[in-house]
Amino acid sequence: MSELLVVEDLKKHFPVTRGIIIQKQIASVKAVDGVSFTVNAGETLGVVGESGCGKSTMARCIMRLLDPTEGKITFDGRDITHLSRAQMRPIRREMMMIFQDPYASLNPRKRVGFIVAEALEVHKIGTAAETKKRVQDLLDIVGLNPEHYNRFPHEFSGGQRQRIGIARALAVNPKLIVCDEPVSALDVSVQAQILNLLKDLQSEFKLTYVFIAHDLNVVRHISDRVMVMYLGHAVEIASRDQLYAEPKHPYSGALLSAVPIPDPTIRRDRKRVVLEGDVPNPINPPSACWFHPRCPRFHEGHCDVETPELLPRGGPGHVAACHYPLERWPMTEAEVRDPSVAAASAPVD
């Protein structure tokens, strides 16, 4: 499989300034702080993490909507990190984005036909008649009535608007679509419709997705590989099955065990790792391992001194940034804290 997108040591720091006339930079928010990963053509990379972990900033850097502070982004074999706006334009045809809020991401004063056709016009593809035909085809593909071409966004429900957003992203036949929380504003029954649609489109048009979400259930459903982010860092990257069956990083474990399972029989005997406290302030992040103040497996003098690298753990392609990766899963909090308890109470099978 060929690599469509390669991100190396991507950093995005936002300056914090003080003073009105003479602005001095007093600190920086390290929104993304050294993230590396690859996305292969035709696969879906899921990105999960809590709010403020830098997932959306990362997506905007990949799209070059924000200029990365450091690092290198290679798209389809070409380094796009420092391309100018004009140089980026032909590449923008190849990578599109779907946004979270279907209400705010469509211009309320433009008709649906215009919204979907805009990318075609910007890139000067086709004649007016061809464009109209293409737009109607697109509306049909995403499950909307092609006759709704002349309606305004407010005439559609949330799920239908998200379909318009998807049609717009598909218009120029992109290779990569970055989906930033595309279903989190939708009701569950509508969410299922959109997830199914995204899967169908992927197999039909050989699309590659970077799928950002905070809902681990959704990410599990749609992804081939998953990256877990915490405070601007990738803490674990693995294939979907490996990550959900055998998470190696204690943070991934805590995230998994925090997800409510729609089955009341499970809640009683479920093993859980409950995290205390909140995500730290990214202006002044903790030293070394960013997770150490909340980690049940914190070893003083090691985790707060030496920064863990993303190292291979477990199966092929499974990497985690932790000095003391989890031995097995599921584990209770006490077992995570003291692995010897884990060994003693390990099931026989």
Add this chain to the structure above:
Amino acid sequence: MSLLEVRDLKTHFKTDDGIVRAVDGVSFSVEKGKTLGIVGESGSGKSVTCLTIMGLNPKQNTITSGEALFNGENLLAASSRRLREIRGNDIAMIFQDPMTSLNPVHTVGTQLVEAILLHRDITKKQAKARALELLKAVGIPRADRRIDDYPHQFSGGMRQRVMIAMALVNDPDLLIADEPTTALDVTTQAQILSLMSRLQEEFGSAIIMITHDLGVVAEIADEVVVMYAARVAEKAPVDELFKRPRHPYTWGLLGSLPRLDANVERLVQIPGSPPSLLNPPRGCRFHPRCAYVMEVCKGEEPQLMQAEVAGHLQACYLDEETKVREAEKLLETMTAEARI
């Protein structure tokens, strides 16, 4: 006697476009110290049901009928003065958005003290001691210092803890929580849910938990009401609902959830979107989206009927045999295979 007994509650709003039947004949009851989960999609009437019970709807354009008996007293007929006594004292409410439900220009301590002094005849000093005790109970670290902080100095999860403290200030018998964890991250959500169950044991309050997340319901509820388009579609004890769901809408909800504990290639999708309550479909309100629709569904609206187990009510005309078969087929596709 149940703590709260809601009978045939109807809330209609007069709007320029006509009458919106936001709640249209809803009945349920809440037992002392138990948790009732109300699940449904946006616009199904779950929040309006609770706002009506609390008497918080705008008066001039609301038509309410039915009964909401709280300890035998009909809240819908109570005077606004009496309601003010009950609210915050016997029934308290937690809202979805902790950002907007606290006053940004007062410290959290002031706001807690205000809530206590409104209902109790004690000194300010005693009230402050009580406020501090509650902030500690909801797990705010260094509560003695944080009590003088303003809401913006707290994170989302901490603000929701403050809201819970404020709701518990007068030991309410009933706590209504309207999507209390929807705006929070999963790890914070897990903290808040376990805090709520712990406080329920400690204070013995009953809880009405409004949510759209079946996972949250499975986690915390004893009994569940599934609402669709202003009506109750199904009502059952929590184990029963997840083991033997008997309404096609509940199947749709369960099947459309991507799950951590099962591998599903394709999610079940309910076609279309929820109906407008200005002009709901005739007959069963779910029939335009239902895969099992029959002629009878389009005619008369189904009433809640007893399923095979006591306490399990459902409103669907489908025969028992088909329901058992379809529910089992659905649950089979979701058998837990992954380890959690």
